[in-house]
Amino acid sequence: MSSKDAPDKTAKGFAEILSAAHRVGLTARAEPDAPKQGGLYYAALNDPVMSAAVQRARETLPGFLALARRPAPSMECFAVKIALLGDGGPEYFWICPFAHVGDRFIGQVNSTTLAFAGPRKGSSITFGRHDIVDWMYMDAGVMQGNFSARAILKAVPPRDRAAFRRRFGLEFDF
Numbered sequence: 001m002s003s004k005d006a007p008d009k010t011a012k013g014f015a016e017i018l019s020a021a022h023r024v025g026l027t028a029r030a031e032p033d034a035p036k037q038g039g040l041y042y043a044a045l046n047d048p049v050m051s052a053a054v055q056r057a058r059e060t061l062p063g064f065l066a067l068a069r070r071p072a073p074s075m076e077c078f079a080v081k082i083a084l085l086g087d088g089g090p091e092y093f094w095i096c097p098f099a100h101v102g103d104r105f106i107g108q109v110n111s112t113t114l115a116f117a118g119p120r121k122g123s124s125i126t127f128g129r130h131d132i133v134d135w136m137y138m139d140a141g142v143m144q145g146n147f148s149a150r151a152i153l154k155a156v157p158p159r160d161r162a163a164f165r166r167r168f169g170l171e172f173d174f
Contacts, residue, residue, distance in 0.1 A: 037150035049154060053147035057081075057134040064135045064145060065100060074140040079110060081148060084119075084129050092133065092148075095125065104128060143168045 068078040079096035098107030104125045109119045119125045136146035143149075153161050 005051065047151070049151045050148065053151035054133045057147045058132070059147075061129070061132060061135060064137070067137070068098075069100075072138070072139070076138050078137040080105070080107070080132045081136075082125075082131040083133045084131065086126075092126070093119065095127070106130075110116065 026048050040149050041052060054079075064078075067075065068118050073076065077096065079094050079149075081092055083090040091169070092111075093109050094111040096109035096110040098105055105128070106124060106127050107123050109125055112121050134146060134148045136149075137144050144145055
């Protein structure tokens with residue numbers, strides 16, 4: 001996959017993950033008191049499988065950051081997922097590209113927000129290591145990391161997992 005096609009392909013992949021998650025009820029459910037301009041909440045941090053995914057991502061973050069500083073020629077599309085607390089609970093943003101500057105990070109929001117009245121896709125944002133809940137990159141067209149997607153896909157039917165694996169080369173370790 002060429003570098004110019006990677007963002008489009010990755011965005012479509014995240015849309016597929018979200019769709020699969022909706023089908024099995026893992027994410028986003030409308031709450032009666034939710035604001036009508038989105039009204040979706042990710043309950044992922046309460047889910048033991050997602051909590052384990054976040055823990056694994058955080059444990060492996062130092063190695064990921066080292067790779068991001070000095071990637072091999074086959075590596076591209078380095079991104080981190082951050083969680084920011086809004087009025088309706090946490091909202092998650094993929095940040096790509098990003099840079100580590102001192103004890104902070106700066107990057108560009110690369111996902112569409114649902115209900116958060118904060119950064120929008122394309123805007124710059126600064127954040128700390130404690131805000132990072134996941135990471136990913138592509139290595140020779142194969143997705144690495146993205147533990148949150150793995151957690152979501154763990155609960156979907158095998159055919160959905162297989163379709164995602166064929167499309168993105170994400171190998172599952174469950």
